[in-house]
Amino acid sequence: MIYLDYNATTPLDERVLSEMLPFLKEEYGNPSSIYSLAQRARNAVEKAREQLAKLINADPKEIIFTSGGTEADNFAIKGIAYANEDKGNQIITSQIEHHAVLNTCKFLERRGFEVTYLPVDKYGVVDLEALEKSITERTILISIMFANNEVGTIQPIEEIARIAKKHGVYFHTDAVQAAGKLPIDVEELGIDLLSLSAHKFYGPKGVGALFVRKGVKIAPLLQGGEQERGRRAGTENVPGIVGLGKAAEIAKEEMEEEEKRVRKLRDELERRLLSKIPEVVLNGHPQNRLYNTLSICVKYVEGESMLINLDREGICASSGSACTSSSLEPSHVLLAMGIPPEIAHGSLRFSFGKFNREEDVEKVSDVLPRIVEELRKISPFWE
Ligand SMILES: *Cc1c(COP(=O)(O)O)cnc(C)c1O
Numbered sequence: 474m475i476y477l478d479y480n481a482t483t484p485l486d487e488r489v490l491s492e493m494l495p496f497l498k499e500e501y502g503n504p505s506s507i508y509s510l511a512q513r514a515r516n517a518v519e520k521a522r523e524q525l526a527k528l529i530n531a532d533p534k535e536i537i538f539t540s541g542g543t544e545a546d547n548f549a550i551k552g553i554a555y556a557n558e559d560k561g562n563q564i565i566t567s568q569i570e571h572h573a574v575l576n577t578c579k580f581l582e583r584r585g586f587e588v589t590y591l592p593v594d595k596y597g598v599v600d601l602e603a604l605e606k607s608i609t610e611r612t613i614l615i616s617i618m619f620a621n622n623e624v625g626t627i628q629p630i631e632e633i634a635r636i637a638k639k640h641g642v643y644f645h646t647d648a649v650q651a652a653g654k655l656p657i658d659v660e661e662l663g664i665d666l667l668s669l670s671a672h673k674f675y676g677p678k679g680v681g682a683l684f685v686r687k688g689v690k691i692a693p694l695l696q697g698g699e700q701e702r703g704r705r706a707g708t709e710n711v712p713g714i715v716g717l718g719k720a721a722e723i724a725k726e727e728m729e730e731e732e733k734r735v736r737k738l739r740d741e742l743e744r745r746l747l748s749k750i751p752e753v754v755l756n757g758h759p760q761n762r763l764y765n766t767l768s769i770c771v772k773y774v775e776g777e778s779m780l781i782n783l784d785r786e787g788i789c790a791s792s793g794s795a796c797t798s799s800s801l802e803p804s805h806v807l808l809a810m811g812i813p814p815e816i817a818h819g820s821l822r823f824s825f826g827k828f829n830r831e832e833d834v835e836k837v838s839d840v841l842p843r844i845v846e847e848l849r850k851i852s853p854f855w856e
Pocket of ligand 1: 480481540541542543544546571573618620621622647648649650670671672673679680681
């Protein structure tokens, strides 16, 4: 099998699993209890908090563990909306966000909040002029993703943070695709809130975190116990949190090497597919893009048909994001980038990671052109 869908999820790193195992077995204490069994669990959670804080240059007190990226996004947006209603009711985001952000914003719209969905250019970069123009007296939050999960485009985060700060507006970024892949410094970048998720960088599924800068006014999403200093009720997912911490530590150490290796593989597949398959377009920013992501549109062919045929050859890829791949609508990200629906239907995403090798590139660049040729033979649009 060749796995090329690391933006959907990643396998667990063996070293992460080893750290987690004791907390799935004998170290089962509740971190809020007082005996030493429990205190060992507490210490493990706090160690993970430090490991994660280091990854993004935050203070450990600014880290709140969640059940993943989706909860972190919900928490950031609803939490800011509810805690700052007295200041205003406008939220600014972009048209290309993950559904965890988009659908949270739509939910708030139905409850009286106003949401501005900023357009992007053909590369998927948010229009900074439109951003500045859309800020009003009532704006309380700007939420723009760090890097896009479908096409990989990286946003001008520092500039967005600067604009937010100038207008006294909080800035949240969904960094689920960037965390663990790119160096992130929340201090240097001026980010107020940041979402991340363990399973996108070799940690376990069902655990993530929200960074909340000291002093930011945010309401909790869950009511209950006093865990996470009253900001996220519920007994901690100790094994998950330990795994997240370890994954963060490994990512920090190995990120630079991994970038070099993975970028080379991605670039090589990109070069080969673009030269071997006629009528293909590259999606996303040609340079300013996640080094592991290759998104293309193959004209006159359905993305789904290519995926099924790739799967027959043991190749796992995606037509866009995992969350929308069961719907027949073309990707909202590609449409926002101005790609016509008939072309967007032919989208294909390969996302690389730790366990890919050169042979994977060989195989895909061998197999896909043949699949496309076969499919085009039966396509009514191709001649
Ligand atoms: C995967 C992903 C999410 C959702 O994270 P989960 O931990 O799966 O809930 C949110 N945003 C982006 C950009 C993602 O890629």
